[in-house]
Every structure is written in structure tokens, then in C-alpha cells.
Amino acid sequence: MDFNDDSSSNPCLKPGFQTPGANKRLRAADDNTTESQTRIIYQENLISNNKISHNQRQSIQQNDFPPITIEFKSMNNNNDRKLIQELIKEWETKNTKKLDVIGRYGFKNVLLIFARNITTLDELLDKDKWPTTINGAEYTIKFPKILPEAYSIVIKDFQITWNETEVTDDLREKYSSLIKLTRFVTRDGRSMNIVRADFNSSKQANYFIKQGEIDINYMKLYVRPYFAPIKVNKCRKCFKHDHFTSQCTSPPVCFRCGQQHSLEGGCNNDIKCANCEQQHFPGHPACPVVQQRRKQIAEQQKVNQAQLLIKQQQYQTRYNHDPNTFPHLMNNSNKAATNMCLNATISPSRTTTNQSYSAIAKSRSSGGNENIEQLMMALSSSINQQLSSFIASISIQITEVTKKMNANNDKLLNIENQIQESIIPAIIELSKIVDNISEHKDKIKAFQSIQTSSYTEFIQQFFKNDQPAKHQNTKFNQNRQVRNLTHTFLD
Template sequence: MNNRTDPRNDQSNTNTKKNRYNDEPPSSDNDKANSNVYHDQISNVVFHGRMPRRKTIPPPISSNMQLINSPAPSPRRLRSSNGSDDEYVEVNNNKKKKRIQKQTGHLHPDQTYPILDFNLNNNCNTTTAPHSSVPTHKVTSPAQPVHHLADPLHHHQERPQITRESTRYAQTRYPFPPFVIRFNSSNVTTKQVSEDLIEHVKLKYQKTIQLANCRTSNIARVNNEHDLLIYIKDSDSFCFLLDQSTWPTKLCNLVYTFPTSPSIQPQLSLIIKNVDLRIDLEDFIDDIKASYSHVKNVIRMKNKFQNNIKLVKIELTSPSLKEQLLNSKKIIVNHITYDIDEYLAPATVLICSRCMAIAHFKSQCKQINETCKTCGEQCVDLKLHNCSQVKKCIHCQQNHKSNALKCPVVKSYRAELTKKILDINSRSLPKPMPKNNIFKYNYTYDASNFPPLPHAQSNFNSNNPMMIKLGDLIEKMTEVKEHLATLAINNEKFEQLIQHKNQHDDLTKQQIDSLLNNDNAIKKRFSSTQFTNRKT
């Protein structure tokens, strides 16, 4: 049998031992001399007994279970060397801050962990301060990595607002892609090309096309080739020039070619809803094009996982056909009626080319220096700027350019701008303006130009005490009127009751009179009968 004692409290352990084993006979000095006494320095435990030393196993106590110089977290809270700790540690829940640190921070190279120092001579455990260059006022957990947040130089904390400039930019800045024409000679002027094209269409087709701009391409070509970009202002002109047969054979007395064909913009696209996924798309396309000759492309839409969905996009080359289908809100394909709706594309975001901020032009920018769109640094002249080529967005601090459309800030702003444009377009257009002339004059209804009228103001001040008293008086007069109306109704009912009672009284009086008459008649008969009997 093993008896364990702790030298840190010999007297207490001796008393406990006597009380626990008082039923055993006292041991003599010879027994103590013969007993084996072993003191384990690691576990700090003294063993009394006849067990051999090689068979002793130290018990699992806190001192020999502690991990020394290990990065693994301990299952128990470490003792603090601070005397004022009082065995309580203040814990702050900063989950959001930790998420931000995981996204923007980096792992600190000098991770340190507390070193445990065991003083066996004093029979107590003490924890020394971690040997690190980290300041003492910042305490880090051994199991948590240390992150550093880079202080952004040009971080826009304010949320960009939807301005009038950004709305107009999204609605009017080249809504249609340009027509690209290629010449084999550079001796071509944009003005002459525009004039020749307008004159040809006007003379041959008696139609006036609206050109928004005509400029040369910035892309260098080989073999003395020269590209011109022609931007169209309205949808009628765009649809007319989509047919390459309407173009002249020569411009500026030079032969040209079309290297590419412009894509059809969302202004001329519609969405067909609830198209079955099992339907034959080729037959569907053939039937649509046979019924509507101005349908150029039919595209099955896909979701973000590139799976087909029940929406089909059709691209038109006629604004009148689009208006006709939108007004009917139906389309018949293969003897099946489908719902149809307008195709809506994300709006174009206005980004300043000087400071890379959102919702204003460069001419309106208040920043003096220029901002590099790649690294986000400011400099006086971008031509003299030595860029580090490390992509860093000034809006979200992520590794992409500041004017990239994949930026989360730009995406959220574009979503809000699209909602505003949809809200403007959902309102009805003015009736005096015919629908066919909307595209002709490039008219766009903007609700900001027609603000709603202010609400009618009251002639009196609601905080005036006299007005308050008058209001109370009017309320009381209304209550009195209601009470009088109730009394009038009750009075009318009472009068009807009195009339009914009078009629009942008259009837009762008539019955009483008839009874009295009958009684008098009976009395007369009785008296005449008695008189006759006396005579006889």
C-alpha cells in the first residue's frame, strides 16, 4: 500500500494520514527503516512503500502535463505573472476585425509563444514573459497568428453617391458600339467619311442618319492600314447601318472593308420567359426567324455555373418590332405563347481618370495629383511615375486595378445605378410625345428634370396654442352633435311609444265602455223581470 505525502504541507498531510489510517497499528522505527522512500523530482511526489523504484509511475498532475516551448494551445489557462490579474482575463470579441485581418493582413514572421519555467526548488510553477520584440501592451494568444493591417494611402471611406453625371454617362455615352471600317490608306479624314456616308444614305434611301462621333482607331495596323470608328446616335440609324448593303461601295473614293460587325446592344434585345429546356432550340430559332424577319440572334441564357436556364434572349434589328412586342408582352413560337420582357444590362460606371474615384469626370476632379490605376500611388505626372506593377485597388485594397469592373465597390455602385435607371424608365413617358419620335429625337425621360411638387402647406401653425384650442373645440362640438343626434333618435322612439300607448288606452277605454253598457243592460233586464214577478 502506497502512502503519498506532499512536502509543501507536511503538517497537514501528516494529520490527514493519521486520521485516515488510525485503525492500523502504529509502525515501529524498524519498519520505517526497512520501508523504501522515493522522492520523484519530476512529479515532486514522495512515495512510501515497498514498491521497487523501477515500477513507480508518476501520477498525471498539472506540472508534468504542461507542454514546454510548444505552439499547441494548452487545455488550461496559463498563470499570469501580473499580480493584479486576480485570475481573470478580459476577452474582447473581435470577429469582424479578425475577418478583415485575414483578408488584408499577412502573417507576422516573428511568432512567439510563452516559455514555461518550473522552479522545483520552490515547489511552484511560474510563467516567464515571452522573449519577443512585440510591445508589452499587446498580448497575443499562442494559437493565433499575428496579422498586420497595411494602412491604405488612398482608401475612400465614403460610399460613392449616385450623381447626375454618372446617370447621364450611363444613359448617353455611346449607347451603341461603333462601326469599324478599314482603309488601305491613311489619307482619310473623319469629316469627309461622315459627310460621304450621310449624303449617300440621304440621296439613295431618302433617310437621315444621326452620327454621334467619328474618330480614328488607336490600335496600330500593319501594311499602312487605317481603321475608323463611326458611332451612331439613335437606334434607327444603327439598325439601318447594320445591313452592310446600305453602305456605299466607296468612301472618299477609297475602297474599305468591315473587319468586324458591331454587336447588338441591350436596347434592341428582349427576353422570352419559361422556355422549356427540353425543347429543340434549332426549331425554336427557325420558327422565330420565320415569323419575325428582324430577329437576328436567338441565344439561350445561362447561369453563373454555365447551365442552361429557361430564359432566351432575342436580338432585334428593328425598334418598331421591339415596341410592338413590348406592348403586347407576348410572343407566339411553335403555337405556344410565351411571356416577353425587356432585356436589362448593367449600367456603365463613370470613373475619373485622374483620381480613379467614382461618379465624376476628370474636369470636375478636385485632386491635384494623378493616381496610378495599377498600384494606387499618387504622383504629379503619370508619365514620370515608376510603377511597382503591384496591383492594388484604391477602393477595396484588393489585387486588381482601380478601374476594374470586378471591384466589389464598383459592382455595388453599378447595381444601385442600374436600379435608379430602371426606376426612371419604369415611369410613363409624356403623352404628347409620340413613341415613334422618341428614337428619332433621341429623347430620354429623366425624372430629375421634373421634380414632384411640394406638399400643400397648412394655413396655420400646428404649434399655435390658439389653434390647438380651436381644434379641441371643434372636436367637442362634433361630439355634441353626435350626442344630439343620439338624443333625437331616442326622442323619436319615445314619441312612437307614447302614440302606441295612447292607441292602446283608447282601445282599453272602448272595451270598458262596452262592458259598462252590457252591465247596464243586464241590470235593466233583471229589474224588469223582478217587477213582472211581483205583479203575478
């Protein structure tokens, strides 16, 4: 029997309850998981730690646990029922205790063992309790990477200057079931003075929760239960978060790049979320779609809690009539007839009545206060839900308006660039052409006016110098002047 240390060295906590095994995409051998790279985001919880811890343990008892994988070193022809039967027998022989497990064959014919309760899971996680062989065959065990949240606690006042690895090594000398310490970080990546301690035994985690503190180098640090983030469902075909895999009608897409292509040869494309198209795998806690979905689930849980509180308040305010405690009132006709009987027994009956009434009034007053508190909590939860939905709708509207404003700004910038690059230079050229045309027209007019004036002066001077004799023939003189003038113009 061998143990695969790679499978259990860095287990991650169970982010929620297990999804059904039907319609799940088979994991290829080269698939990469990013569960160990997920950062922890600190979330405050307003409900009592003890109450949630009890409910948390009850919910874990009612749901499936992650499987333990058994891979045989040699070929095994037995069916899964026979192998599980032999495992239970050999376990009982070695540990004098019968296992409460179920199992089946999984991918590549590995045997998957599922614990039916958290006590059995604690025993299965103990390496020393496993038999050497199962049905005479050697095997290798792979413990789950994802453990329920009941196997972890939160340690407060863990200083930022402390190294988690060094403190883990120191604590393992005292608490051998400790696996690792993981520091909480804020959404902007800043480290916090809170860490999560993971154990391979729920008994050890419950012990620290009951104590309320843990001893680290003689320092008492407060602890509280760890509550995993809200589980967001994810389709195994299209990797959307609004439906189950069995309800999906879309074609399967690649987990890595979010595109539709053959998955046989793997994928070398860049990592791209199928929901938000950012550089991370689908379902990552930093995905805006996942964060929005978690907010919706949290709001729905608040609504359900408010409805339960209101129903509880309605049931508690119902009045149960008890005639012995509160007798019927008498009519005026028989009041006088019963005065003598009442006077005879007035002392003990009055004392008893006063005591019972005071006790009932006290209990009803205390119950009324509780009812008022519950009603206030329910109303506040309902108001918070309405405010959250209103804020979400306002945020969506603001986002849409911002998108439209950005689009309009881009259009205006494009128009401005076109005006600067094309329209203004064309207007300048047109103005130059118009100026040139106007200057040319002015020159032509000036030239024409100069020629006209010169011709007029010439004609006047000609007629003045070439004046004919009075006694000559007028018609002959006129003809001669015209001929001379014509020759002059032609010259």
C-alpha cells in the first residue's frame, strides 16, 4: 500500500456541497486545476458562531463527502462491489470497526470510496488504519484535495510579519493532524492578520472551536469556525452559472479558452473565461459573473431567512386559550349568586391566580421581546434585500449610461478628427481659390477701364488735331476720319 503525497499535501477546502456525478465532463490527464491558487477573501458573518457551527455540521452530515481514490498496481478483474466488500472486511479485521462507506469504479477504473458520515471520513483519512492489501492486491491511495469546511478553523491575531510555513512546522510538532496555514487577503491583495488552519481530522478542529483558542508559542490566539464561500453552480458543458449540466442545450466548449473545438489533443490557446472573457478559468472567485451570482444567492438566502422569521413570529403570536388560567367572565345576573363562594375561597384562589398570571405575563413579555427582535430582523433583511436589488438595478443603469456616453464621446472625437484633418484644410484651399479669383477679376476690370479711357482720349485727341476745313465736303471728311481711325486701331 502506497500513499500519494501529491494528492494530499495541499488540500483545499470544500467550497460547497458536491454536485451530482451525472453529466459531468471527464477530466483529461493533462487538465490543470486552479483550486490551490484560489485566494481566500475574508467575509464577516453576522450570525452566531456556535449556531452556524452546529448547523454547518448537520448539513455536512446530510451531504456527500469527497471520494478517496484507490488505484491498484496490478490488473484486477473483480467488480467494485467485491473490492469494497473485501476492504470492509480487512478494515474490520485490523481496526475492529466496520466502515460505513459506499463506492464504485471511476475514471480509468480507479475505485472511489465515499464516506457516509464525517466519523468514517476521519478514519479513512488516517493512513495508519488502512490495510496493507485489498483482496491480496497492492494499491495506491490518493486522498481528496477538497475537504469539508468542518476540517478547518480561522485563527485571529496572526501577525503579518509571521511566516505561515515556519509556524506550520512549529505547530506540527504539537498537532500532527495540521496540514497547512493559509493567510487571508483582501480583494486588493493586501495580507490580513487572519489565517485558515486545515486539519485532516474534524475532531481536532472541533476541539479548538470548543476551546475558542489555540496555543502558538505560548500565545493564546482566538479561533472561530471557517465558513466556505457560497457555492456557485457551474455547467460542465458551457460553463455558465445559470443552469445545471443536465439542462444545458449548448454545445460543449473548451474549459481553457472558452471556444468550440476538439478536446482530444488538448488546448494551447490563451486562458480565457467563457463568461467574462478575462484571463482566468471559468468559475474563478475573481470573475465578475461569479461575484454577481454569489450576491444574488446571498440576497435570496436573506429573503428565505426573513420569511422563516416572519412565519415563526406568526406561529408564536397565536393565543392558546386555557380556561384554568384565564376563566370565563361572569354575567351580571349570576355575579351576586357566586359572591359568597368567591368570598369563602378568595385568599387561596386569588394568590394562585396572581401567581399564575404574573408568571404568564412575564413569559409573554419575554416572548414578546423575542418576537419583536425577530420581526425587526426579518424586516431589516427584507429592506436590505430591496436596497440591494435597487442598488444592483441602479448600477446596471449607470453602467449602460456610461457605455452610451463613452460611445458618444468616441463619435464626437472621430468627428472632430475628421474636421481637423479633412474639412478645415479643404475650407482653407477654397478660400485661397476664391481670393485668387477675386484678385484676377479686379485686375481684368482695371485693365479694361485703363484701355477704355486710353481709347477715348486717343479718339478725342485725334478728332481735335485733324479738324477739317469748313468749306470741304463733310461727307468726304467723315469717311476719311473713319478710315484713319480704323487703320489706327488695326495698327
